[in-house]
Amino acid sequence: MTYTAEKIDIAVIGGGHAGCEAALAAARMGKKTVLFTMSLDSIAMMPCNPNVGGTSKGHLVREIDALGGEMGKNIDRTYIQSRMLNTAKGPAVHSLRAQADKLKYTSTMKRILEQTENLYIKQQEIVDILVEDQKIVGVVTNRGAVYECSAAILAGGTYIRSRCLTGECIEYTGPNGLKTASELSESLKKLGIELRRFKTGTPARVDARSIDFSKMEPQHGDEIIVPFSFENKEEDIKREQFPCYLTYTNEKTHQIIRDNLHRSPLYAGVIEGTGPRYCPSIEDKVVRFADKERHQIFLEPEGENTTEMYVQGMSSSLPEEVQFAMLRSIKGLENVEIMRIGYAIEYDCIDPQQLKHSLEFKSIEGFFSAGQMNGSSGYEEAAAQGLIAGINAVLKVNHKEPMIIDRSEGYIGVLIDDLVTKGTKEPYRMMTSRAEYRLLLRQDNADLRLTEKGYKAGLLSEERYQKFLAKRQAIDEELIRLKNAYVGTSQKVQDILNDKQSTLLRSGMALSELLKRPELEYDDFKEVDQTRPELPKDIIHQVMIELKYEGYISRQLKQVEQFKKLERKLIPDDIDYDEVYSLRIEAKQKLKQIRPISIGQASRISGVSPADISVLLVYLEQKRRNNKNVES
Template sequence: MSYTYAEYDAIVVGAGHAGCEAALALARLGMNTLLFTVSIDSIALMPCNPNIGGSSKGHLVREIDALGGEMGKNIDKTFIQSKMLNKSKGPAVHSLRAQADKQDYTKEMRRVMENTKGLTLRQDEVEKLLVENHCITGVLTSSGAVYPCRAVILCTGVYLKARCVYGDVSRYTGPNGLSAANHLSDSLKELGIELYRFKTGTPARIDRRSIDFSKMEEQKGDERIVPFSFTNRPEDIEREQVSCWLTYTNEETHQIIRDNLDRSPLYSGNIQGTGPRYCPSIEDKVVRFADKNRHQVFIEPEGNNTNEMYIGGMSSSLPEDVQFRMYRSVPGLENANIVRNAYAIEYDCINATQLKPSLEFKGISGLFSAGQFNGSSGYEEAAAQGLIAGINAARKLQNKEPLILDRSEAYIGVLIDDLVTKETHEPYRMMTSRAEYRLILRQDNADLRLTKKGYEIGLIDEARYQKLLQKEQDILEEIDRLQNTNIGASGRVQEILKSFGSTPLNTGTSLAELIRRPELSYEAVELIDKDRKPLSPEVIEQVNINLKYEGYIKRQLKQVEQFKKMEKKRIPDDLNYDDVYSLRIEARQKLKQIRPHSVGQASRISGVSPADISVLLVYLEQLRYGK
């Protein structure tokens, strides 16, 4: 017997990284919000790698923060090592990554959630979505309670019909033995939602005391750290950092794996889900890259209050006895004691082309989804979608236009556009190479790109917004000053230039021109620049980047202009593609299925050729002139 328990504006299903951001955004935007999780103790759990950020994922976290999300602040509170990757490369690919204390991360996020006004946490399993006339009306839980609501965000992660597998051991649970959600998939299918089955995996955890670190290379954190959150200064979050360790597999490891491939469920067919190519299991690596005689293995602490170490690079679903020998063949791990086995996990997720760019289902009004459920992978990708789904569910309830970031505005825009446009047949991971305009989408300028939007949405407070405006103004004024300050070719100037190995001046030039020289910088020309006002390091960073890479940035801005033209060409929601006669069959099918909202989006659908786009443009023109 079911009964009505309580009514909410919005309900979030799942309390992982997507669910937390979604629920916080909803509650902070004034929605009376309920969050369901199968385990209150597992809020913002990190069941795989113990870090946040990394290449392009770091960009996502900074964007989440710039829009008013929580992930950046939470990792700043709980990191135990921080590193800026690619520091010797261009600013577009600088990527922040922090090792997290997993338990602290969970604890701190839970603290925030529990103390957010308008947000209620509830431990229960949602079994069924209640839908009337293609509109969401509520959910039904395993206890038989009905919760009426006007919006639902599904953030079920890897828990739908989850199955953990290694060797011939197979358990129908989520990560760490947490209970799977076994009923919701059926409810989704009944609603006509197309499901995929994906898989991913995680390596073993090993007891720190059983590891011989003398055989490994130490990997330390950065001395000068950069916070994820734009609200923090480095000095606010400085702390003692722990090290990670690097070792390698060898021929013996590979031989053990090759000898036992037939016992891997991936090869025996016991696992059918599609795994990610970018995060292959060690057995995949050995098979696919047979010419490599070693693979890197990173030993990363799971936290300050545990001896568990994460064995990065060696995820596996081989049987326990093979795992035991395999790990022990690695230098430094000869006596390793495994605390948790490596395993693969299979789960239900959706074909995300069923979603609009707002992350609302095309067929069911008020139903949103985010995170691994949408076919992505990674904590950061999940959080980014959770935030956008939360914002858009709230805006829907407030009768406002959804927030849609495009590919020239944010990595989040690239992520969501890819998910809802290109059918991904493997878990989707963010990469800087997916961002066409990455020189503009830097991690250092996420606030300049997005905080204004966050303010307009209502997730950024007045003080933070004013600070941003001030920063913006400081940058513009300083660049202007440098461009208009001329430096003569005096002996003193030549001396200073010489000291930096820079060619002397023939005639006078502007300070900006000098800063553009590869061997110079804003800091380097200090002695030549008499009228310099004290500015914050963040402002100086922007001045440097904008001057030094001006040519490239201008070129990308030009490309963005072109791109925006196609994005602005909207396609009517009710367009009948059967009327567009000359489309090729494949293109017609894809367009009918995905129903892109702009010609720009249409052009990114695989199977839609430039010729199809010409045909579509011609048709839209004809429509416009009433045929």
């Protein structure tokens, strides 16, 4: 029996990182939003690694913040260690990473949701999606309550028909033993949505009191803290940090694993789903990299008020006694006690090629999907998709054009375009190498790239927007000033250059040219720069990158313009690819399946060659001319 509970604007199915961002965006944009979660205690839960950010993932978090999302602010409130990664390399790959206090991260995000106007949270399992005339009309709970809605966002994470595996033990649960959503998959299949089976895993959690840290290398946080949120300054969030520790596996560890491979669900054929290539289990690493004598293992605290530590690099689904043996073979862990055993988890997700770039299903109007449901992995990838889905659900209800971030505008654009255009055969992980314009898409300039979009969507306050405009103006003015500020060949200038082992000047030079030298920094000339203004560090940082990488940036901007030209060549919705006779059969099949909106997107589809694109361009041009002749 069902009954009508109430009518709402937006239903969000799932309270993980995607669901939280989606629900917050929808509610903040003025829509009555209900977030349905299997457990109120699992909102924004971190069932795997206790950190936010990292290589390329830090870019996503800063972009989320620039658009008006919450993840960056929440990790700034709850981090226990912060580090900027890859600082020995260029600024394109600098990535912020912070260890989180897991319980505090969850409880703080839950409080934010509870205090948000228009947002309601309900501990209910959604078992059915109601669709009429290929349009979403409501969702049904396991107790028979019908919530009529104008849009819905599927953000089920790894809870959809999930099961956890440790050795021969199989538990039909979600992460951390929480309830699995067992009925929703059938509803999705009835709607014609294609599902697939993916797998991920997590390592054991161990008791810090049983670890000999003196045998390990401490890993400390940075002295200078860079916030994730552009609204925060270092002094707002600086606090005492907690160290992580580095140790290594050894030949004994590897032998224990090899001797028990037959008991691993992964190698015994019990696991059906495809696992993440870039985050393999320890047994997978030992098999795939048999030549390596050791693998890095990081011990990371799970929070300020717990002795639980996360064993980064030791994800495993081996039996419990084997996990004990392999952990105790590691230096510093000889007497370790396990508090939570590691496990693999299998779950249902969708083929993301069924989605538009707005993350709306092509076949069902008003129905969106975000996060690990779309075949991605990671909290950050999930949160980014959730934010975009939430924004676009509201725009859909308001009969407005969706917000689309393209590959030249953000890592979020790369992430979504990869998923909906190329699809994924394994859990998708964001990497800097996936972004072809990564020098333009740095984590430090995410606000300059995306704040305007967040403001137009209604997620950023007027005050924040005005501060952003002032920052952008200050950067532009300083770049102009440096181009017109000249230094001569005075002894003071030559002494500075000599001290920095830089070539001496033979004549005057603009500071903008001088500062392009890699060995020179902005502050080096403060004593001779008479018109120098007082500027914040973030503005100086932007100015220096613009100067030092001007040639490379200019080259990438030209590449972006070529990219944009292909993106602007739109493909009609009603195109019949069977009429394009010179297209190869594989290309026709792929184009029919994905229905790309532009030549640019079509060119990125696997199986569509440059020759196919040329044929398609000729066909579209002929079609355009024929239509023009008919009209005239």
